Amino acid sequence: MHFKKSNPAKLPTISTTSLPDIVFILLFFFMTVTTIKNQDLLVDNKLPLANETEELTKTDRVIEIYVGRPKQEHGPTKDAMVQVQIDDRLVEINEVGHQTIIALHKMPEHLRKMAIVSIKADSKVKMGVIVDIKKQLRAINLLKINYSTIEGDVFRNLRNRF
Protein backbone atom coordinates (compact mmCIF):
# COMPACT_ATOMS: atom_id res chain seq x y z
CA MET A 1 0.00 0.00 0.00
CA HIS A 2 1.19 3.40 -0.77
CA PHE A 3 0.94 6.20 1.71
CA LYS A 4 1.05 9.74 0.69
CA LYS A 5 4.01 11.36 2.32
CA SER A 6 2.96 14.46 4.15
CA ASN A 7 4.97 17.54 3.56
CA PRO A 8 7.06 18.22 6.69
CA ALA A 9 7.76 21.80 5.71
CA LYS A 10 4.10 22.74 5.90
CA LEU A 11 2.83 22.58 9.50
CA PRO A 12 -0.93 22.82 10.00
CA THR A 13 -1.85 26.26 11.32
CA ILE A 14 -3.61 26.48 14.69
CA SER A 15 -6.89 28.25 14.42
CA THR A 16 -6.90 31.42 16.50
CA THR A 17 -10.51 32.32 15.93
CA SER A 18 -11.50 31.21 19.43
CA LEU A 19 -8.74 33.21 21.07
CA PRO A 20 -10.92 36.28 21.65
CA ASP A 21 -13.48 34.09 23.38
CA ILE A 22 -10.90 32.65 25.73
CA VAL A 23 -9.56 36.08 26.54
CA PHE A 24 -13.06 37.41 27.14
CA ILE A 25 -13.77 34.61 29.58
CA LEU A 26 -10.60 35.53 31.45
CA LEU A 27 -11.61 39.16 31.33
CA PHE A 28 -15.05 38.51 32.79
CA PHE A 29 -13.52 36.32 35.45
CA PHE A 30 -11.25 39.10 36.62
CA MET A 31 -14.01 41.67 36.35
CA THR A 32 -16.27 39.68 38.65
CA VAL A 33 -13.78 38.56 41.30
CA THR A 34 -12.03 41.88 41.74
CA THR A 35 -13.25 45.15 43.12
CA ILE A 36 -11.80 48.45 42.14
CA LYS A 37 -10.75 50.37 45.19
CA ASN A 38 -12.80 53.51 45.04
CA GLN A 39 -11.23 54.99 48.08
CA ASP A 40 -8.11 57.06 48.26
CA LEU A 41 -6.11 56.50 51.37
CA LEU A 42 -5.51 59.78 53.12
CA VAL A 43 -3.51 58.32 55.99
CA ASP A 44 -0.40 56.19 56.23
CA ASN A 45 -1.55 52.62 56.46
CA LYS A 46 0.94 49.85 56.95
CA LEU A 47 -1.01 47.12 58.70
CA PRO A 48 0.63 44.93 61.34
CA LEU A 49 1.27 41.25 60.73
CA ALA A 50 -0.63 38.39 62.37
CA ASN A 51 -1.21 34.73 61.61
CA GLU A 52 -4.13 33.60 63.79
CA THR A 53 -6.54 35.57 61.66
CA GLU A 54 -10.05 35.12 60.43
CA GLU A 55 -11.25 36.33 57.08
CA LEU A 56 -14.05 38.87 56.88
CA THR A 57 -16.11 37.07 54.30
CA LYS A 58 -19.20 39.24 54.31
CA THR A 59 -18.04 42.66 53.24
CA ASP A 60 -21.47 44.28 53.12
CA ARG A 61 -21.62 44.77 56.89
CA VAL A 62 -18.14 46.11 57.46
CA ILE A 63 -17.35 49.68 58.41
CA GLU A 64 -13.74 50.47 57.72
CA ILE A 65 -11.82 52.87 59.90
CA TYR A 66 -8.34 53.80 58.79
CA VAL A 67 -6.06 55.09 61.51
CA GLY A 68 -2.71 56.73 60.90
CA ARG A 69 -0.79 59.91 60.30
CA PRO A 70 -2.17 61.97 57.42
CA LYS A 71 -0.26 61.50 54.20
CA GLN A 72 1.81 64.49 53.20
CA GLU A 73 2.77 65.46 49.69
CA HIS A 74 6.25 66.49 50.68
CA GLY A 75 7.31 63.59 52.81
CA PRO A 76 5.78 62.60 56.12
CA THR A 77 6.05 64.98 59.03
CA LYS A 78 6.79 63.40 62.33
CA ASP A 79 4.75 65.65 64.55
CA ALA A 80 1.50 65.33 62.57
CA MET A 81 -1.37 64.11 64.72
CA VAL A 82 -2.79 60.69 64.12
CA GLN A 83 -6.12 60.98 62.37
CA VAL A 84 -8.89 58.68 61.30
CA GLN A 85 -10.33 58.21 57.85
CA ILE A 86 -13.92 57.10 57.54
CA ASP A 87 -15.31 56.85 54.02
CA ASP A 88 -13.51 59.65 52.20
CA ARG A 89 -12.88 62.12 54.95
CA LEU A 90 -10.33 62.70 57.63
CA VAL A 91 -11.83 63.10 61.07
CA GLU A 92 -10.38 63.78 64.49
CA ILE A 93 -10.20 60.97 67.01
CA ASN A 94 -12.99 62.40 69.18
CA GLU A 95 -15.43 62.47 66.24
CA VAL A 96 -15.04 58.79 65.41
CA GLY A 97 -18.18 57.71 67.26
CA HIS A 98 -20.35 60.25 65.51
CA GLN A 99 -18.90 59.52 62.06
CA THR A 100 -19.26 55.78 62.55
CA ILE A 101 -22.95 56.24 63.31
CA ILE A 102 -23.30 58.15 60.05
CA ALA A 103 -21.54 55.32 58.21
CA LEU A 104 -23.78 52.82 59.98
CA HIS A 105 -26.91 54.59 58.83
CA LYS A 106 -25.82 54.30 55.22
CA MET A 107 -26.04 50.54 55.62
CA PRO A 108 -29.23 48.61 54.85
CA GLU A 109 -31.31 48.31 57.98
CA HIS A 110 -31.24 44.53 58.34
CA LEU A 111 -27.44 44.55 58.41
CA ARG A 112 -27.00 47.20 61.07
CA LYS A 113 -27.30 44.77 63.95
CA MET A 114 -24.50 42.65 62.51
CA ALA A 115 -22.16 45.50 61.67
CA ILE A 116 -18.48 44.86 62.20
CA VAL A 117 -16.03 47.72 62.56
CA SER A 118 -12.72 46.91 60.94
CA ILE A 119 -9.94 48.95 62.50
CA LYS A 120 -7.22 49.34 59.93
CA ALA A 121 -4.56 50.99 61.98
CA ASP A 122 -1.02 51.72 60.93
CA SER A 123 1.52 49.69 62.89
CA LYS A 124 3.23 52.88 64.12
CA VAL A 125 0.08 54.06 65.90
CA LYS A 126 0.24 54.14 69.69
CA MET A 127 -2.26 52.23 71.82
CA GLY A 128 -3.74 55.41 73.31
CA VAL A 129 -5.48 56.19 70.03
CA ILE A 130 -6.85 52.66 69.75
CA VAL A 131 -8.09 52.75 73.34
CA ASP A 132 -9.91 56.03 72.61
CA ILE A 133 -11.52 54.61 69.48
CA LYS A 134 -12.63 51.48 71.29
CA LYS A 135 -14.14 53.56 74.07
CA GLN A 136 -16.20 55.51 71.55
CA LEU A 137 -17.31 52.37 69.78
CA ARG A 138 -18.47 50.97 73.09
CA ALA A 139 -20.40 54.15 73.74
CA ILE A 140 -22.37 53.73 70.50
CA ASN A 141 -22.80 50.00 71.12
CA LEU A 142 -20.84 48.79 68.10
CA LEU A 143 -19.11 45.93 69.84
CA LYS A 144 -17.92 43.69 67.03
CA ILE A 145 -14.51 44.84 65.98
CA ASN A 146 -11.72 43.50 63.87
CA TYR A 147 -8.09 44.46 64.02
CA SER A 148 -7.18 44.33 60.38
CA THR A 149 -3.85 42.67 59.70
CA ILE A 150 -1.72 41.20 56.96
CA GLU A 151 -0.87 37.53 57.04
CA GLY A 152 2.63 37.15 58.41
CA ASP A 153 4.88 36.37 61.32
CA VAL A 154 4.06 38.43 64.42
CA PHE A 155 7.65 38.43 65.56
CA ARG A 156 8.53 40.64 62.63
CA ASN A 157 6.14 43.38 63.79
CA LEU A 158 8.82 45.05 65.84
CA ARG A 159 11.85 43.71 64.15
CA ASN A 160 14.36 45.80 66.00
CA ARG A 161 13.38 44.25 69.30
CA PHE A 162 13.01 40.56 68.61
Added chain:
Amino acid sequence: MRTKKTVPEVNAGSMADIAFLLLIFFLVTASIENDTGLKRMLPQENAKTTINIKKRNLFEISINPQNDLMVEDQIIKLKELRDMTITFLDNGGMAQGQMGFCGYCQGERSAHLSENPEQAIVSLTTSRNSDYAFYVSVQNEIIGAYNVLRNREGQRLFNMDYESLVSNYNKVDATTSEKSVLKRKIVTLRAMYPQKIVEPETIYH
Protein backbone atom coordinates in the same frame (compact mmCIF):
# COMPACT_ATOMS: atom_id res chain seq x y z
CA MET B 1 -25.93 46.07 -15.10
CA ARG B 2 -26.43 44.21 -11.96
CA THR B 3 -23.79 44.73 -9.29
CA LYS B 4 -23.00 42.06 -6.85
CA LYS B 5 -24.00 43.30 -3.40
CA THR B 6 -21.51 42.33 -0.74
CA VAL B 7 -21.54 43.33 2.89
CA PRO B 8 -18.04 44.31 3.88
CA GLU B 9 -16.80 42.03 6.61
CA VAL B 10 -15.49 43.55 9.80
CA ASN B 11 -12.03 42.36 10.51
CA ALA B 12 -12.13 40.55 13.80
CA GLY B 13 -8.45 39.85 13.92
CA SER B 14 -7.72 42.65 16.38
CA MET B 15 -10.51 41.60 18.72
CA ALA B 16 -8.09 39.55 20.75
CA ASP B 17 -5.78 42.51 21.13
CA ILE B 18 -8.57 44.73 22.40
CA ALA B 19 -9.68 42.10 24.86
CA PHE B 20 -6.12 41.64 26.05
CA LEU B 21 -5.79 45.36 26.67
CA LEU B 22 -8.98 45.36 28.74
CA LEU B 23 -7.82 42.29 30.61
CA ILE B 24 -4.48 43.86 31.48
CA PHE B 25 -6.22 47.07 32.55
CA PHE B 26 -8.43 45.19 35.03
CA LEU B 27 -5.52 43.13 36.27
CA VAL B 28 -3.54 46.25 37.04
CA THR B 29 -6.24 48.45 38.56
CA ALA B 30 -8.11 45.86 40.56
CA SER B 31 -7.01 44.09 43.67
CA ILE B 32 -8.64 41.03 45.14
CA GLU B 33 -9.76 42.34 48.47
CA ASN B 34 -9.16 40.03 51.34
CA ASP B 35 -9.66 41.73 54.63
CA THR B 36 -8.30 39.50 57.32
CA GLY B 37 -7.81 40.29 60.94
CA LEU B 38 -8.28 39.43 64.56
CA LYS B 39 -11.95 39.48 65.47
CA ARG B 40 -12.73 40.78 68.93
CA MET B 41 -15.81 41.60 70.90
CA LEU B 42 -15.92 44.70 73.08
CA PRO B 43 -17.70 44.55 76.41
CA GLN B 44 -20.99 46.34 76.87
CA GLU B 45 -20.72 49.90 78.05
CA ASN B 46 -22.99 49.52 81.05
CA ALA B 47 -21.80 46.07 82.03
CA LYS B 48 -21.17 45.39 85.66
CA THR B 49 -17.55 46.28 86.16
CA THR B 50 -16.65 44.57 89.38
CA ILE B 51 -16.38 40.81 89.45
CA ASN B 52 -15.03 38.54 92.10
CA ILE B 53 -12.58 36.02 90.76
CA LYS B 54 -9.87 33.99 92.34
CA LYS B 55 -6.34 35.17 91.72
CA ARG B 56 -5.38 31.80 90.29
CA ASN B 57 -8.01 32.12 87.58
CA LEU B 58 -6.63 35.40 86.31
CA PHE B 59 -3.73 35.50 83.89
CA GLU B 60 -2.36 39.00 83.95
CA ILE B 61 -0.51 40.30 80.92
CA SER B 62 0.70 43.88 80.76
CA ILE B 63 2.58 45.87 78.17
CA ASN B 64 4.59 48.91 79.17
CA PRO B 65 5.44 51.97 77.01
CA GLN B 66 8.76 50.39 76.03
CA ASN B 67 6.90 47.36 74.68
CA ASP B 68 8.08 45.00 77.36
CA LEU B 69 5.81 42.17 78.25
CA MET B 70 5.04 41.25 81.81
CA VAL B 71 3.11 38.10 82.66
CA GLU B 72 2.25 37.17 86.22
CA ASP B 73 4.90 39.50 87.66
CA GLN B 74 7.77 38.40 85.48
CA ILE B 75 9.15 39.90 82.30
CA ILE B 76 9.06 37.46 79.43
CA LYS B 77 9.70 37.42 75.70
CA LEU B 78 6.83 37.41 73.24
CA LYS B 79 7.90 33.94 72.01
CA GLU B 80 7.17 32.44 75.43
CA LEU B 81 3.71 33.93 75.73
CA ARG B 82 1.81 31.32 73.73
CA ASP B 83 3.11 28.37 75.71
CA MET B 84 2.55 30.14 79.01
CA THR B 85 -1.03 30.94 78.05
CA ILE B 86 -1.65 27.33 77.03
CA THR B 87 -0.25 26.09 80.35
CA PHE B 88 -2.53 28.48 82.19
CA LEU B 89 -5.70 27.66 80.24
CA ASP B 90 -5.18 23.94 80.08
CA ASN B 91 -4.18 23.59 83.73
CA GLY B 92 -7.44 22.14 85.04
CA GLY B 93 -6.51 22.60 88.68
CA MET B 94 -9.83 21.49 90.11
CA ALA B 95 -9.54 18.15 91.86
CA GLN B 96 -11.25 15.12 90.38
CA GLY B 97 -14.75 14.55 91.66
CA GLN B 98 -15.27 18.20 92.52
CA MET B 99 -17.59 20.57 90.70
CA GLY B 100 -15.90 22.05 87.66
CA PHE B 101 -13.35 19.31 87.18
CA CYS B 102 -11.90 19.52 83.69
CA GLY B 103 -11.74 16.01 82.26
CA TYR B 104 -10.24 16.93 78.91
CA CYS B 105 -7.51 19.21 80.24
CA GLN B 106 -4.00 17.86 79.84
CA GLY B 107 -2.21 20.41 82.00
CA GLU B 108 -0.14 19.96 85.10
CA ARG B 109 -3.09 20.55 87.44
CA SER B 110 -0.98 22.97 89.43
CA ALA B 111 -2.45 24.79 92.40
CA HIS B 112 -1.65 28.34 91.35
CA LEU B 113 -3.00 28.25 87.78
CA SER B 114 -6.57 28.14 86.52
CA GLU B 115 -9.18 25.80 87.97
CA ASN B 116 -10.73 25.01 84.60
CA PRO B 117 -10.93 26.70 81.17
CA GLU B 118 -14.42 27.93 82.00
CA GLN B 119 -13.05 30.02 84.87
CA ALA B 120 -9.82 31.09 83.22
CA ILE B 121 -9.65 34.75 82.36
CA VAL B 122 -6.88 36.46 80.48
CA SER B 123 -6.37 40.09 81.40
CA LEU B 124 -4.47 42.38 79.06
CA THR B 125 -3.37 45.82 80.20
CA THR B 126 -1.67 48.24 77.88
CA SER B 127 -0.08 51.60 78.30
CA ARG B 128 -1.17 54.49 76.09
CA ASN B 129 2.32 54.65 74.66
CA SER B 130 2.68 50.99 73.75
CA ASP B 131 2.86 50.27 70.06
CA TYR B 132 -0.28 49.04 68.33
CA ALA B 133 1.79 46.52 66.36
CA PHE B 134 3.02 44.97 69.58
CA TYR B 135 -0.49 44.86 71.01
CA VAL B 136 -1.67 43.03 67.88
CA SER B 137 1.22 40.56 68.27
CA VAL B 138 0.19 39.86 71.87
CA GLN B 139 -3.47 39.46 70.91
CA ASN B 140 -2.39 37.13 68.13
CA GLU B 141 -0.44 34.93 70.55
CA ILE B 142 -3.37 34.74 72.99
CA ILE B 143 -5.77 33.77 70.22
CA GLY B 144 -3.13 31.34 69.00
CA ALA B 145 -3.09 29.65 72.39
CA TYR B 146 -6.88 29.21 72.32
CA ASN B 147 -6.70 27.91 68.76
CA VAL B 148 -4.05 25.33 69.66
CA LEU B 149 -6.26 23.96 72.45
CA ARG B 150 -9.43 24.03 70.36
CA ASN B 151 -7.61 22.33 67.50
CA ARG B 152 -6.44 19.59 69.82
CA GLU B 153 -9.95 18.92 71.11
CA GLY B 154 -11.34 19.19 67.56
CA GLN B 155 -8.94 16.48 66.45
CA ARG B 156 -9.89 14.31 69.39
CA LEU B 157 -13.67 14.67 69.06
CA PHE B 158 -14.31 15.27 65.37
CA ASN B 159 -10.99 14.38 63.70
CA MET B 160 -10.80 17.90 62.41
CA ASP B 161 -9.04 21.12 63.37
CA TYR B 162 -11.14 23.87 64.91
CA GLU B 163 -9.76 26.32 62.38
CA SER B 164 -10.70 24.15 59.41
CA LEU B 165 -14.20 23.76 60.88
CA VAL B 166 -14.51 27.53 60.96
CA SER B 167 -13.16 28.00 57.46
CA ASN B 168 -15.52 25.31 56.14
CA TYR B 169 -18.38 27.06 57.88
CA ASN B 170 -17.51 30.35 56.20
CA LYS B 171 -17.40 28.80 52.73
CA VAL B 172 -20.05 30.14 50.40
CA ASP B 173 -21.03 26.82 48.87
CA ALA B 174 -21.76 25.03 52.14
CA THR B 175 -25.35 23.85 52.40
CA THR B 176 -27.60 24.71 55.33
CA SER B 177 -27.54 21.20 56.77
CA GLU B 178 -23.74 21.05 56.55
CA LYS B 179 -23.57 24.43 58.21
CA SER B 180 -25.73 23.43 61.15
CA VAL B 181 -23.56 20.36 61.76
CA LEU B 182 -20.41 22.47 61.60
CA LYS B 183 -21.94 25.13 63.79
CA ARG B 184 -22.73 22.59 66.49
CA LYS B 185 -19.14 21.34 66.47
CA ILE B 186 -17.74 24.88 66.58
CA VAL B 187 -20.00 25.84 69.48
CA THR B 188 -18.95 22.70 71.37
CA LEU B 189 -15.27 23.52 70.99
CA ARG B 190 -15.81 27.16 71.87
CA ALA B 191 -17.62 26.14 75.04
CA MET B 192 -14.73 23.87 76.02
CA TYR B 193 -12.25 26.73 75.82
CA PRO B 194 -14.25 29.96 75.95
CA GLN B 195 -12.27 33.06 75.09
CA LYS B 196 -12.39 35.32 78.07
CA ILE B 197 -10.07 38.21 77.49
CA VAL B 198 -10.59 41.35 79.51
CA GLU B 199 -8.89 44.65 79.01
CA PRO B 200 -9.15 46.58 82.23
CA GLU B 201 -9.09 50.32 81.86
CA THR B 202 -5.89 51.91 82.96
CA ILE B 203 -6.16 54.45 85.71
CA TYR B 204 -3.98 57.54 85.63
CA HIS B 205 -2.72 59.37 88.64
